[in-house]
Amino acid sequence: MNHPEPAPDLYHPSEIEAKWQETWDREGTNVVPTDRLRAPDRPFYNLMMFPYPSAEGLHVGNIYAFAGADVHGRFHRLQGKDVFEPIGFDAFGIHSENFALKMGLHPMDLIPRNVANFTRQLRRIGGMFDWKHTVDTTTPEYYRWTQWLFLQLYKGGLAERKEAPVNWCPSCMTVLANEQVQGGHCERCDSAVEQRRIAQWFFGISKFAPRLLENLATLDWSDTTRKAQENWIGRSEGAILRFADANGAGSRAGAAAEGVTRGGSGGEAGAEIGVVEVFTTRPDTIFGATWMVLAPEHPLVDHFTTDEQRAEVDAYRSTAAKTDLVARKKTDKTKTGVFTGGHCVNPATGRPIPVWISDYVLMEYGTGAIMAVPGHDERDFEFATLFGLPIPRVVAGEGQDADTPLTEAWTGSGRMVNSAPFDGLEVDEAKRAITEWLAGKGAGELTVNYRLHDWCISRQRYWGPPIPIVYCDGCGAVPVPEDQLPVVLPRVEDFKPDDSGVSPLARVAEWYETTCPDCGGDARRETDVSDTFLDSAWYFLRYPSTDVDDAPFDPGITKAWLPVDSYIGGNEHAVLHLLYSRFITMALHDLGHLDFEEPFTRFRAHGLIVKDGAKMSKSKGNVVVPDPIIEEYGADTFRLYLMFLGPFEEGGDYRDAGIAGPWGFLKRLWDTVVPVEELSGEAPDPAVERKLHRTIAQVTRQLPELGYNTSIAALMEYLNAVRAGGRQARRGEVEALVPMIAPFCPHLAEELWARLGNRGSIFSGANWPGFDPALCIEDTVTVAVQVNGKVRATLELPRGSSEDDALAAARAEENVTRFLEGAELRRIIYVQDRLLNLVAT
RNA sequence: GCCGGGGUGGUGAAACGGUAGACACAGGGGACUUAAAAUCCCUUGGGAGUAACCUCCCGUGCGGGUUCGAAUCCCGCCCCCGGCACCA
Numbered sequence: 002m003n004h005p006e007p008a009p010d011l012y013h014p015s016e017i018e019a020k021w022q023e024t025w026d027r028e029g030t031n032v033v034p035t036d037r038l039r040a041p042d043r044p045f046y047n048l049m050m051f052p053y054p055s056a057e058g059l060h061v062g063n064i065y066a067f068a069g070a071d072v073h074g075r076f077h078r079l080q081g082k083d084v085f086e087p088i089g090f091d092a093f094g095i096h097s098e099n100f101a102l103k104m105g106l107h108p109m110d111l112i113p114r115n116v117a118n119f120t121r122q123l124r125r126i127g128g129m130f131d132w133k134h135t136v137d138t139t140t141p142e143y144y145r146w147t148q149w150l151f152l153q154l155y156k157g158g159l160a161e162r163k164e165a166p167v168n169w170c171p172s173c174m175t176v177l178a179n180e181q182v183q184g185g186h187c188e189r190c191d192s193a194v195e196q197r198r199i200a201q202w203f204f205g206i207s208k209f210a211p212r213l214l215e216n217l218a219t220l221d222w223s224d225t226t227r228k229a230q231e232n233w234i235g236r237s238e239g240a241i242l243r244f245a246d247a248n249g250a251g252s253r254a255g256a257a258a259e260g261v262t263r264g265g266s267g268g269e270a271g272a273e274i275g276v277v278e279v280f281t282t283r284p285d286t287i288f289g290a291t292w293m294v295l296a297p298e299h300p301l302v303d304h305f306t307t308d309e310q311r312a313e314v315d316a317y318r319s320t321a322a323k324t325d326l327v328a329r330k331k332t333d334k335t336k337t338g339v340f341t342g343g344h345c346v347n348p349a350t351g352r353p354i355p356v357w358i359s360d361y362v363l364m365e366y367g368t369g370a371i372m373a374v375p376g377h378d379e380r381d382f383e384f385a386t387l388f389g390l391p392i393p394r395v396v397a398g399e400g401q402d403a404d405t406p407l408t409e410a411w412t413g414s415g416r417m418v419n420s421a422p423f424d425g426l427e428v429d430e431a432k433r434a435i436t437e438w439l440a441g442k443g444a445g446e447l448t449v450n451y452r453l454h455d456w457c458i459s460r461q462r463y464w465g466p467p468i469p470i471v472y473c474d475g476c477g478a479v480p481v482p483e484d485q486l487p488v489v490l491p492r493v494e495d496f497k498p499d500d501s502g503v504s505p506l507a508r509v510a511e512w513y514e515t516t517c518p519d520c521g522g523d524a525r526r527e528t529d530v531s532d533t534f535l536d537s538a539w540y541f542l543r544y545p546s547t548d549v550d551d552a553p554f555d556p557g558i559t560k561a562w563l564p565v566d567s568y569i570g571g572n573e574h575a576v577l578h579l580l581y582s583r584f585i586t587m588a589l590h591d592l593g594h595l596d597f598e599e600p601f602t603r604f605r606a607h608g609l610i611v612k613d614g615a616k617m618s619k620s621k622g623n624v625v626v627p628d629p630i631i632e633e634y635g636a637d638t639f640r641l642y643l644m645f646l647g648p649f650e651e652g653g654d655y656r657d658a659g660i661a662g663p664w665g666f667l668k669r670l671w672d673t674v675v676p677v678e679e680l681s682g683e684a685p686d687p688a689v690e691r692k693l694h695r696t697i698a699q700v701t702r703q704l705p706e707l708g709y710n711t712s713i714a715a716l717m718e719y720l721n722a723v724r725a726g727g728r729q730a731r732r733g734e735v736e737a738l739v740p741m742i743a744p745f746c747p748h749l750a751e752e753l754w755a756r757l758g759n760r761g762s763i764f765s766g767a768n769w770p771g772f773d774p775a776l777c778i779e780d781t782v783t784v785a786v787q788v789n790g791k792v793r794a795t796l797e798l799p800r801g802s803s804e805d806d807a808l809a810a811a812r813a814e815e816n817v818t819r820f821l822e823g824a825e826l827r828r829i830i831y832v833q834d835r836l837l838n839l840v841a842t
Numbered sequence: 843g844c845c846g847g848g849g850u851g852g853u854g855a856a857a858c859g860g861u862a863g864a865c866a867c868a869g870g871g872g873a874c875u876u877a878a879a880a881u882c883c884c885u886u887g888g889g890a891g892u893a894a895c896c897u898c899c900c901g902u903g904c905g906g907g908u909u910c911g912a913a914u915c916c917c918g919c920c921c922c923c924g925g926c927a928c929c930a
Binding site for chain 2: 228
């Protein structure tokens, strides 16, 4: 008699997700075709930091970042923009190489495997990626242009090979850029970094320091990121002051002084022999400078060292040279130093002062030499106390005078004392006055110093793009002609690095032996490869132009799509990738290849996902493995949960049980919409409709600001209202939920969209719902009634009620009158539609 | 030391200077079930009072301040996270 019950139409994420991923691929839903790239209507370049394809696969942190950026891209797409959302692989570099070594595999075999696995996972999480425009930095088609980039900088005078003290990681057996040294440790492997003097290729980023700093103010970037770059660039105003040898320049026989190298400005500045240049932010205190300190590596050390002191000086220098950066830069150790025997003349006092060397002065900052002012610098004070050097006072603060004893360095403000004609000037006035006075004597000038150094880009490793330079005995360093690019990285089975300071490629004679492009004579290829951060410093320029093979980026396409509209990524790259990308863009702009100089109009740093309040790590055993979760709940639920955890820009604490909330919500949404025939066609309930419009308004406002967690909460709240007390949903009440959930849960949204009878992808048009501001307003409002700031009652009043009406209603509340009894009403504060505060005594 | 960002229930978190704890998780109670799972409903900051509808007191790291009113603004501390750090 009864028909078999039809199989209940339940939410099965794995089925619908696979179905829609196939559909997207088949229909090319996420691809921006070449003609569209050339002529977009409303282009929106939605960029996220491309991953490094590890063997472990995508981790939750990756998925969090990609999901958050994907939500952003999908939202803009639903608003009718042409969204270009590419992804690729940053697959060169030491990390991959080390892993290959560990596994006994070759990176050329390993990387494609990892890339394939990552691709599978990236598709599975439902990213709106344009797979037709992807990059893999290890392919010759890509690194050909990385090499091209090197040549442009070389031709532009921004790439230079020079010998300088560089950071050497004894474990990775390669040099590192300053940005890759974190607190004296290798960013990659955490080993203590040593200093070596090897000839390296440098990019002249320090020339751009002022612009890189100034432009920051014009960028719509996360504050934290801007601050990190600001700190890193490290502008400080001060003066260069010159202290001449007390014995006269060059008087000491055999002194092989090379002059002064300025660390911060590229080292091109020379100086008179025997004159020490110092950088100081306190030129006002020069009358209190009672000795000089040179860094142990300073080129003038030999010049000043007397025969009597030579043994001691040499011993100190060789100890310093052997100390790694961690030990060297430790701030809590007792200061050490050695007197060279030489003296300089203080240009202010005319008196000779001794020249010391000490490792608390760093060759890499300023000029590598300081004037020591013990009275007004904490470090110099400590040094003077230790070695019994005089500590005169030249600044007197409030309540101090020229003779107030110094028990510690006075670094505050005040007036000059013991400074001949400048006594009585305020510190700030004295800085300028004294520097001008010294400048008149040729002893100094005001200047600005930056701590940003040139970018060391050569690596003595195998897994990177060979630097396209050839060394010819006759012609010297010769760039490889652009039409001979790429210089292909050969497959070398023995790619293990060693301590020699040269790349494994230097063992492959058949590769490095070549002929000079200029004279045709015997020549040798550069065997160093370039830094991975060079690969990633320009990848966003390549994405839209991957269809172009005769240029790194097509001018027309680039003009249409760049700079990048939205870039979302981790703040760990604030001073690495993001700074390098800005520099490369600025350099390409100056060299005439780009018409903009900042690559990323808007950048947002996402937060960090932690587990149990701690960073996820293998050693803590709190790593969340994504695949089983996606298996069980589907990508949509996983994405939704990650975005629901907390504010996207602050991260969140992942708890396994928490996924039940978003999962239940999606099931409820499914159950509400899917019996499509049962949905009532009646007009929406007026109260529900008002809530709907308010929800649309809120989500429309919050989504572009990455307010994901509160948007999701609003959607949940709305669905709760639709279903309140088990009520039946009407079609007009739920239809708009589908596009609103779509950025978070694209597969589910497509399925519901189709089941509601729509044709084509929900993302193929401007399907974001609109709202009527008039409908966002409730007729009645809840007004809190306070007596002396404490809530005693709440009133339901018509919107826009007058103060008198509100007061009358409040007086009718027993709980209000109770508190007003026997008191005098002194003041009434009325905030319409919000609150009534009765102040009584 | 300097520069950012934080500190709110058992937990993740909400809150234009205007009813602190939205939305969830976990917990408690109930419905359905032979039972469980799933689902649904109610409840849940702490304390006190009341037969009950309810009402009161306390409460946003600590101490002050501004204000009719402060998680929010100001001053001084403490703690956590991130960046820089012998930077002259």
